[in-house]
Amino acid sequence: MALPWLNDQLAALKPKAIDDFSRTTITGAQHAxxxxxxxxxxxxxxxxxxxxxxxxxxxxxxxxxxxxxxWFVSEREGNAPTRGQRIVFAIQGGLSDEFVKDTLQIDIAPIRQRLIKAVDNLSKHVHGREDAIIEGHDEQDTAASGTIEALGNFLDTYHECRSTILNAIQQELDDAAVDTLLSDTILEVDELATHHSVEEVYVGDTSVRSIGAHFITYRATGSVAIGLQWGSNSDLRRGDGAEADLSFPFYCDIQVSLDDPLNMAFSATNYSVDVSSWRDGMGPDDDDL
Structure with a gap:
């Protein structure tokens, strides 16, 4: 692999990467x-x-x-955003600069400038010319290290923005997910039995799914304990009905306006409960096929 210290720098990027393809490119950089x-x-x-x-x-x-x-202001012909504007959006989406700096206490400006400089240098090396090739190992290592550091700072700030705003509204998000599942008829479950009741909702994890131009979307995941009943209460008393207590995983997406990103008053929710474990369990046994 690469020199140990450079390889360690690159390896530290992988847990911060946004997806599998990003990790693949980092592996490619290590091999290079x-x-x-x-x-x-x-x-x-x-x-x-x-x-x-x-x-x-x-x-x-x-x-x-x-x-x-x-916050977008056109700075070039065709209304296309600059590289710097796209870097800012990647970190904060449509959140205002004032909210990010004053409320979240995050200063994006130096991160943006370092990353722009690093990408400019990348472009120079990608489109290499005879008089611009760097062959000395020490110079190569210094250039590579600066690039890795700039991308690492960008990813650190990306995650910091999301974790900071998430921490500020965590309890309200958990409550919103619980209230939604307790107050709505869960259609996926309603199809399984004559009656059902939600006994308990457990929120295991909440994350920022996306920060768009106008909304921030959070995702709460966990499990919901359901009481299922087949037949009426009279059927149960006669021994003709049945009951079961089951637990199913769920996700709940909660959309909050960026006009007031810490205010849940006008949030919108969308959720789904995964009952596939029940349906799979009700399929025919192999011996019956």
Missing amino acids: LADVANPLRLNFFSTAMRILFEHMMGTLAPVDQVVQTE
């Missing part, structure tokens, strides 16, 4: 740096890291979303 006999080692590393950056921008900062934000 490991080829110390290749005079174009830095160029191939830069190609992998440029692919990583472009993938993250495409996933986290779609152009059509960036231009819809309240």
Whole structure:
């Protein structure tokens, strides 16, 4: 693999990466740096890291979303967002600069500037020219380390923004998920038996699913304990009915307006309960096939 300290830097990016493809590109960068006999080692590393950056921008900062934000101001012809604006959106979405800086206490400006500089350098190495190739190992390692650090700072800030706003509204989100499942008829469960009742809702994890141009969407996941009854109460007393207590996993998406991102008063919820374990268990046994 790459030199140990560079490899450690790259390996530290993987847990922060946004998806499997991002981790694949980081692995590619590790293999590129490991080829110390290749005079174009830095160029191939830069190609992998440029692919990583472009993938993250495409996933986290779609152009059509960036231009819809309240803070977007066109800075170039065609109304296309700049690289810096897409980096900002990838971190904070449509959240206002004031909210991010004053409420979340996060300063994005230096992160944006370092990443822009790093990507500019990547582009130079990706489109290598005869008089711009860096062949010295020490110089290659220094350039690679700076790029890794800039991308690491970006990913740290991306996660910090989401964890900070999540912590500020965690209890309200948990309560909203519980209230939704307790107050609504759960259609997936309603189809399983004559009657059902929600006995308990357990929220195991809550995360920021996305920060868009106008809304932030949280996802709460957990399990819901359900009491199922087949037949009427009279059927049960006669021994003709049946009851069962089961637990099913659920997710609940909670959408909050960025106009007031810590106010749940006008939030919207959408949820689903996975009853596939029950349906699979009710299928025919192998012996019956």
